Amino acid sequence: MAIKAGVDTIEHCNEATDEVFREMRRRGTIFVPTLAVLRNSPDFDNISKRVKRAHDLGVRLAAGGDTGAFPHGEGALEMELMIRAGVPVPDVLEACIVGGWESCGKKKSGFLFGSIEKGYRADIIALETDPRTDEGALRKVNFVMKDARVWKRDGRPVDFVEEQAETRPTPGSEDESDWVLI
Template structure:
């Protein structure tokens, strides 16, 4: 059996002086390009989601009119003001940030609380898929650990999720118990307003009116 030759490390073989940050966060579009992307999307009644890691990217996306901004890890006060001014929804993806940024993660919790204090709409979206499915409730726990009251955390889990998906533009109503909204329900064993850990003990699940879990047992 013949094996392919061992390939040297690319930095050693091709870059004599590699950059300190080999994969930096850079903005991929100009402001004009972002403006046109958002304008065309909104003209087609489509919501716009912007994945932004830097303050500059968040400001540009907010200025363009993006509906939601995901990640926004390092938002400072000025950037949050841009988000608020342009009525953007913030999806901070804390669950994955906790795994990536170590001691720096404390800043992201403070930023999330500050956004809530500024009355910026935030939705719980943990970047599911970058960690095991079923662990996404960690996002809500981190909202709570940031200092956001549990009632507001629950709203970020439900109704704000619908807003983040484009509200009526997504073609589906969900997130609240109302007529003409999807029958998507979960029931817990205990009251999360007393103990947030209750969110990890789901007793009942209904999706589109079909029961998938009852008395803690999968039935579908």
């Protein structure tokens, strides 16, 4: 019913049928699987298969994780789970880079993302290895570019997820951030 009413996105959607997915594709409804949120479900294998099926049927995917449902800095987990579900790596990266922007209203968000060209945000995450050949690549961050400014952690490559717990400063402390603008 929500799809026929014209919603832009459907989150979770873990019990959708092929008919529902076909309608989503037909109407351009974006599917945000939120696998990281559902990963502890006893039905997770079937949920993962539904995500792969949606992809195979041509449903537009976006990576999202229900903010607050898992620790900040674990955004790679959603992408890793989509890859494990069988969605090809390039399509998962597009779901993260472009799908999220599309699900937030594209230009209505006030920004242009998802392409390296004039007028688009210069927001880039550079990885140490290729995610098509290295399952852990999404956690091996070399640098983050935000608004065309390059950031590294302490002037060295970033391994944000693994270092986060070890180096998280006390909020309000003098050393609240150890990210260095290069």
